[in-house]
Amino acid sequence: MFKVICLLVAGLFAVVLAAPYTYDTEHNWIKGNLSIPLTSDVIVGGFDPYGYRTYIGRVAYDTNVLPARVVAETGYAYFNTDKLSNKLVDYQLLTSSPSFDFEWIRSFDGNYEKGAVSVGTTHWNERVFICRARADGGLLMGTLFLSQKYCIIKNEDLPLRHFDKYEILVAKSKANSTCKA
Template sequence: MYKAACLVLALFAVALAVPSTYDTEHVWKAGNLSYVVPDNAVLGGFDPYGFNTYVGRVIYANSILPARVVVETGVAYFNTETLSSKLLVYDILVAERNVNYVWVRSFDGFYEKGAVAVGTTNKNERVFCCRAKTDGGVLIGTLLLSQKLCIIKHETLALRKFDKYEVLVAQAKGNGTLY
């Protein structure tokens, strides 16, 4: 009886502890201030201070989230549904020879074919890269299709949620078809 109860408890714990997983469809390179930025890093926009930002991802609270990386400072800014923070260790998306990355207008959590997912949340929901013009820049945010919003926050400014935004999409070079 004791062994059966332990087995049931262990299975229940495993079911609740859904691990987040990385995107493996695209090429991501490890980054921090001491690493050289790859020439083919994917540009994501610019911040209010005029720095270019690159598409990145970070691990936070058992989720893998999109990040806007400012390579000059070595900081990756990211958002959840409730907060914004920054980390000094991240991955940067790099373009492969046969793939173009483009920003496509989207809205209301619509799934764009070829949308780039960075990974999943701790609830096993895919997380996508989005961006919008706000707070004096074009900032990368977090898109959860279930939320139907692009979530963006920059430093001390208010958390913003956009129902119209752009989504990062991968396209095969040459024929223009989506990934």
């Protein structure tokens, strides 16, 4: 009987840990890669140390959905987890919306800011947010897990760094921002 209970518990843990990630569906995301021209409504998120504009993107990686900084000229989406950094050529780009205005606001220590833009979730169902900070001669986007309380940024061969003060992308409803007489 004890073996049966242990197998059931182990099976439940396996199901929970294998839970798939989910994408944010509240905002407009389009497929991107080097062979697809950028549209005029993609959102700029910063610039890299080489002077290229970086666009707000997201990637699916190892059962997680993660923010990415996309350099259109190279076709790469740079992203990081809490342990590693990588790049992919298959990504999605955030585009403007008739319902929202996007802006960067200052934040710190993993505070949840109203309207914070989530790219999706991790395999353990934690929402993942887009943050950015000045680093390595650029304004680089990174990954924010609220539970870890800092913005994680890695650029090329430089070490992974944590910023406890950063900017976070928020979406403000256009319906709420207009004045009514």
